Amino acid sequence: MNAPVTYKVSIGLETHVQLRTRSKIWCTCPNRFGRPPNTDVCPVCLGYPGTMPVLNAAAVKQTVCAGLLLGCTINYRSKFDRKSYFYPDMPKNYQISQYDQPLCTGGAVTIEVDDQPRTIRIQRIHLEEDVAKNVHFADVSGVDFNRAGTPLMEIVSEPDIESADEAFAYLQALKQMLVYGGITDGNLEEGNIRCDINCSVRPVGQQELGTKTEIKNMNTFKGVHRSLTYEIQRQIDVLQAGGRITQETRRWDDERGVTSAMRSKEYAHDYRYFPEPDLVPVVLEESPLETWRAALPEMPAQRRARFVADLGLPPYDAEVLVADKAVADFFEAALAAGAAPKPASNWVMTELLRALGEKEWTLAEARITPENLARLLQLLEEGQINTPAAKTIFSACFEQGGDPVAIMQAKGLSQVSDEGALTAWVDAAIAAHPKSVADYQGGKPAALQFLMGQVMRASRGKANPPKVLAALKAKLDA
Amino acid sequence: MAARFPSTIAAWRQALEAKPRHNLPSLLANLASAIDRCNPGLNCYIDWDGGEVQKALGGIDPEPRPGAGPLEGVPIGIKDVLNVKDQPCHCASRILEGYISPYDATVVARLRRAGAIPLGRLNMDEFAMGSTNENSAYGPVRNPWNKDHVAGGSSGGAAAAVAAGVAVAALGTDTGGSIRQPAAFCGCVGLKPSYGRVSRYGLTAFASSLDQVGPVTRTVADAATLLQCIAGRDPLDTTSLDVPVPDYTAALGSELGGLKLGLPAEYFADGVDPEVTRAVRAAIDECRRLGAEIIEVQLPHTRYAVATYYIIATAEASANLARFDGVRYGARVAGQDPLDSYQRTRATYFGPEVKRRIILGTYVLSSGYHDAYYLRAQKVRTLIRQDFERVFDQCDALLTPVAPTTAYRLGERIDDPLQMYLGDIFTVTANLAGICGLSVPCGFSTTGLPIGLQILGPALREATILQIGHAYEQATNWSAQHPPHGREAIQS
Numbered sequence: 001m002n003a004p005v006t007y008k009v010s011i012g013l014e015t016h017v018q019l020r021t022r023s024k025i026w027c028t029c030p031n032r033f034g035r036p037p038n039t040d041v042c043p044v045c046l047g048y049p050g051t052m053p054v055l056n057a058a059a060v061k062q063t064v065c066a067g068l069l070l071g072c073t074i075n076y077r078s079k080f081d082r083k084s085y086f087y088p089d090m091p092k093n094y095q096i097s098q099y100d101q102p103l104c105t106g107g108a109v110t111i112e113v114d115d116q117p118r119t120i121r122i123q124r125i126h127l128e129e130d131v132a133k134n135v136h137f138a139d140v141s142g143v144d145f146n147r148a149g150t151p152l153m154e155i156v157s158e159p160d161i162e163s164a165d166e167a168f169a170y171l172q173a174l175k176q177m178l179v180y181g182g183i184t185d186g187n188l189e190e191g192n193i194r195c196d197i198n199c200s201v202r203p204v205g206q207q208e209l210g211t212k213t214e215i216k217n218m219n220t221f222k223g224v225h226r227s228l229t230y231e232i233q234r235q236i237d238v239l240q241a242g243g244r245i246t247q248e249t250r251r252w253d254d255e256r257g258v259t260s261a262m263r264s265k266e267y268a269h270d271y272r273y274f275p276e277p278d279l280v281p282v283v284l285e286e287s288p289l290e291t292w293r294a295a296l297p298e299m300p301a302q303r304r305a306r307f308v309a310d311l312g313l314p315p316y317d318a319e320v321l322v323a324d325k326a327v328a329d330f331f332e333a334a335l336a337a338g339a340a341p342k343p344a345s346n347w348v349m350t351e352l353l354r355a356l357g358e359k360e361w362t363l364a365e366a367r368i369t370p371e372n373l374a375r376l377l378q379l380l381e382e383g384q385i386n387t388p389a390a391k392t393i394f395s396a397c398f399e400q401g402g403d404p405v406a407i408m409q410a411k412g413l414s415q416v417s418d419e420g421a422l423t424a425w426v427d428a429a430i431a432a433h434p435k436s437v438a439d440y441q442g443g444k445p446a447a448l449q450f451l452m453g454q455v456m457r458a459s460r461g462k463a464n465p466p467k468v469l470a471a472l473k474a475k476l477d478a
Numbered sequence: 479m480a481a482r483f484p485s486t487i488a489a490w491r492q493a494l495e496a497k498p499r500h501n502l503p504s505l506l507a508n509l510a511s512a513i514d515r516c517n518p519g520l521n522c523y524i525d526w527d528g529g530e531v532q533k534a535l536g537g538i539d540p541e542p543r544p545g546a547g548p549l550e551g552v553p554i555g556i557k558d559v560l561n562v563k564d565q566p567c568h569c570a571s572r573i574l575e576g577y578i579s580p581y582d583a584t585v586v587a588r589l590r591r592a593g594a595i596p597l598g599r600l601n602m603d604e605f606a607m608g609s610t611n612e613n614s615a616y617g618p619v620r621n622p623w624n625k626d627h628v629a630g631g632s633s634g635g636a637a638a639a640v641a642a643g644v645a646v647a648a649l650g651t652d653t654g655g656s657i658r659q660p661a662a663f664c665g666c667v668g669l670k671p672s673y674g675r676v677s678r679y680g681l682t683a684f685a686s687s688l689d690q691v692g693p694v695t696r697t698v699a700d701a702a703t704l705l706q707c708i709a710g711r712d713p714l715d716t717t718s719l720d721v722p723v724p725d726y727t728a729a730l731g732s733e734l735g736g737l738k739l740g741l742p743a744e745y746f747a748d749g750v751d752p753e754v755t756r757a758v759r760a761a762i763d764e765c766r767r768l769g770a771e772i773i774e775v776q777l778p779h780t781r782y783a784v785a786t787y788y789i790i791a792t793a794e795a796s797a798n799l800a801r802f803d804g805v806r807y808g809a810r811v812a813g814q815d816p817l818d819s820y821q822r823t824r825a826t827y828f829g830p831e832v833k834r835r836i837i838l839g840t841y842v843l844s845s846g847y848h849d850a851y852y853l854r855a856q857k858v859r860t861l862i863r864q865d866f867e868r869v870f871d872q873c874d875a876l877l878t879p880v881a882p883t884t885a886y887r888l889g890e891r892i893d894d895p896l897q898m899y900l901g902d903i904f905t906v907t908a909n910l911a912g913i914c915g916l917s918v919p920c921g922f923s924t925t926g927l928p929i930g931l932q933i934l935g936p937a938l939r940e941a942t943i944l945q946i947g948h949a950y951e952q953a954t955n956w957s958a959q960h961p962p963h964g965r966e967a968i969q970s
């Protein structure tokens with residue numbers, strides 16, 4: 001536990017998720033990451049005089065779908081508002097957001113910490129525009145407007161989260177659902193998900209929430225966990241020392257591992273919200289909404305259940321496979337290509353995940369296809385290769401790609417089941433190790449394993465192990 | 479007196495199609511020399527250096543194909559608030575010094591599509607904030623009927639240029655009367671279309687829920703022609719209405735039989751210059767003579783209109799003008815940090831009226847005041863809109879004065895913003911209600927200053943008010959008058 005038993009912690013998260021649309025929210029500029037500064041820009045997303053926003057319908061659809069996935073109420077009528085503050089990352093010096101009529105309200109995310117399921121209520125989900133990125137050089141600062149106008153969905157939770165661990169689990173669960181929903185790439189390195197934290201503590205038994213502090217602009221889940229661990233303890237220390245918590249915005253210093261108060265000038269804004277007169281209200285119709293609802297992709301929990309019930313996988317396998325949507329998709333594609341569930345699951349969970357971890361690759365970077373894996377498992381099943389050979393072929397497929405049969409042939413890994421060759425290796429092993437033969441025949445079965453190893457070594461791994469075993473036993477038991 | 483120079487769209491097109499044909503370069507060169515002569519006295523064009531015509535000719539066919547487009551070969555003056563690709567768009571402000579627009583406003587693109595040549599940057603009040611054109615960083619526009627008087631605002635440059643015959647027609651913008659009032663002060667025709675009738679994309683916003691682009695012309699027929707070319711749904715402005723555009727020219731006739739016209743009592747109350755009342759009353763009589771039935775109606779919430787307007791307009795302006803910070807375009811003053819630079823830039827380059835309105839708008843949206851001002855103003859706006867819905871159940875259009883007075887003397891009201899704002903009483907209501915309004919000349923004061931008749935119509939009923947304005951115009955000869963400081967009087 002993060003907090004001593006005498007204090008109760010309340011955490012609310014405002015999670016900003018970049019949507020995976022083709023174009024930006026108000027203009028036709030591409031919505032993508034990693035381009036040279038100020039190349040994906042136009043007069044609209046630069047806030048040029050006279051330009052006007054045109055709402056990207058795909059961004060509305062994705063926000064509504066997120067709401068449906070989280071069990072929100074979808075508001076048939078919502079509107080946009082201007083949120084005013086001056087900052088160089090804001091092309092218009094106001095952000096178009098949704099103030100009092102968001103697209104979605106209510107909903108919940110279920111998490112599990114220490115095997116305890118908990119429900120974190122969602123307050124609202126609204127749609128807004130992302131801002132530009134300030135870049136600081138030695139003696140000047142620049143602004144890169146490529147990010148300005150990226151559709152951004154803000155998911156506001158109720159203060160139901162009670163520990164740093166729960167906050168971490170909430171973000172993981174949220175990310176998993178949204179990636180499953182095709183709503184975001186969930187790429188933290190590219191800033192796809194960022195969040196602001198509200199945190200307060202209060203003595204157990206006190207009804208009303210304690211004074212909260214806000215930690216802004218967290219862009220890793222680990223950072224959220226660490227900053228909360230620090231902040232919760234800091235607040236408890238203050239209270240225990242008889243002090244009072246100041247309502248303020250704090251900055252997380254990742255290197256020093258501490259939060260510190262920001263100058264009030266840096267965050268004290270009167271946003272002066274008012275309805276955006278350049279956009280008409282968003283009015284949703286029932287029929288497209290039903291179509292979207294019907295087309296919602298399967299969520300991780302459903303998929304886990306299906307893997308267990310329909311494929312007969314152990315719950316642990318299902319959990320591991322489903323955790324990363326891309327991995328689960330790969331697994332299912334391998335089944336579609338003919339692989340049997342359990343062997344495919346074993347290979348994905350061990351070889352594939354290990355190889356990805358070693359290379360620090362995403363699945364997209366690996367060369368192996370689900371069809372490759374299915375073919376490989378088939379070769380193994382048919383006894384054309386043995387397990388060590390299969391691992392060698394897997395590595396080749398993983399790194400360079402290619403058809404497993406071709407690799408098998410090129411590397412000469414095809415398994416030897418030919419009686420004549422096997423008999424020769426078996427006879428040679430028996431002849432060379434009379435002591436082991438005696439041990440075995442004297443009642444030490446381990447000696448048989450040694451002899452088996454000798455045959456495999458002589459065949460350079462190509463001998464078919466069950467056949468070798470049978471041949472050895474036939475000779476020695478005779 | 480017959481005009482010697484083509485001062486209307488119709489006349490210009492006739493000149494191009496006459497046999498032997500005038501050629502476009504020479505017509506434009508003549509117009510340019512008229513501007514060269516008139517502009518120093520009137521100041522209706524910003525930064526006019528005579529090179530505009532050459533630049534304009536660079537991109538067009540000097541031998542226009544008559545009949546190719548309704549505006550083929552016709553130069554149209556553009557208010558400095560509308561973006562024209564590769565041209566400055568100062569909004570008559572120093573803060574946009576150095577800004578060159580990278581794109582065409584939709585209305586400008588539509589003019590080009592109709593064959594027109596966008597020509598020149600017409601002076602205005604800074605960011606369209608003002609009623610006299612004295613709030614321009616490029617100096618006031620003077621009235622072509624009397625240079626000691628203002629041209630009105632904020633489209634003062636457009637009205638003065640058209641009245642003086644140095645623009646064949648122009649595009650202005652109207653947020654609270656900025657087309658209709660200068661048209662009345664200068665003796666030309668000004669049309670504010672219904673909200674959503676014309677795209678605002680490319681119009682540098684003052685108050686987004688009130689702004690509309692509209693024609694400033696010498697005749698009602700020209701206003702119909704121009705509106706025909708710019709009206710209609712624009713995918714780049716989602717507040718533009720997806721409603722078919724009727725044939726405005728076809729509606730023009732000489733009769734008013736069967737039309738019922740209302741006189742709102744509140745627009746004929748005390749405080750209106752008797753000369754204005756007399757001229758408007760005479761115009762009403764003329765409409766009756768043309769067959770219209772005249773009835774009295776009430777718009778009871780009119781007295782709250784000016785206050786409501788100045789709350790909503792300034793609130794929206796305070797956000798709209800926030801983007802002028804010197805970071806991406808325009809003038810910049812360096813500072814210790816970005817916010818310091820913003821403050822210095824905006825303090826240095828915005829004019830006093832713009833600052834006054836930004837401060838007012840910021841105030842009415844501030845927490846603690848938002849509900850008492852902004853929210854209440856929105857509620858009153860609804861009441862004003864309902865007033866109009868009610869009277870338009872009783873009649874087809876309303877006849878009113880455009881402004882309580884004729885053009886002010888230069889400097890007369892510049893130090894009294896409240897008096898200045900009150901002068902907008904008869905025009906702001908149309909913007910608040912989103913309806914259409916037309917200003918047509920209806921006489922002169924004893925001192926020779928023009929007076930305007932305002933015709934207000936229901937939303938999207940531009941055809942009706944154009945029909946009324948045209949019939950009235952045909953029955954009178956006010957539009958045929960030429961001012962002493964215009965092209966007809968000056969150019970030999």
Ligand SMILES: [Zn+2]
Binds near residue numbers: 024028040044045046
């Ligand atoms: Zn863009």
